[in-house]
Amino acid sequence: MSLKKSPIIIAGALLFGATAPAFAEVDPQIAEGYKLYKRERCETCHGQTGEGSAAFPNLLNSLKKLSKEDFANVVLNGRNAMPANKANPKIANGIDALYAYVKGRSDGTVPAGELK
């Protein structure tokens, strides 16, 4: 096997680069929610783009059912192993942005993949 980079990998990287949405292409509120989702560590439990795991709910499915009120309630007040965040001003003030971002992922209006 040659150690040279495979043209297939390079083509894949180019394709991914072309399809992953750029910050400039998404609604500013969604971009803000994305940053909060990463910086406030939602992703450590719910996964990089909200897909969850055995122990943590898949937010892409949850947001098909949860209202915005239900979302804010569980995120701010916590529930079982979900921590309360109401004492964190970044989350308390950014709850609309967080909702817009996760809802966008759930609806597919924010395509999978990292924003760049």
Ligand code: HEC
């Ligand atoms: C320490 C791990 C952890 C972190 C960090 C965390 N969550 Fe959760 N989350 C959970 C668990 C566990 C549940 C399921 C709670 C239950 O069983 O009632 C949950 C539930 C939820 C639900 C409700 C899902 C449903 O179907 O009812 C939402 C919405 C949610 N989390 C959003 C967030 C957001 C947004 C953040 C970041 C601000 C976050 N979570 C951070 C562990 C976490």
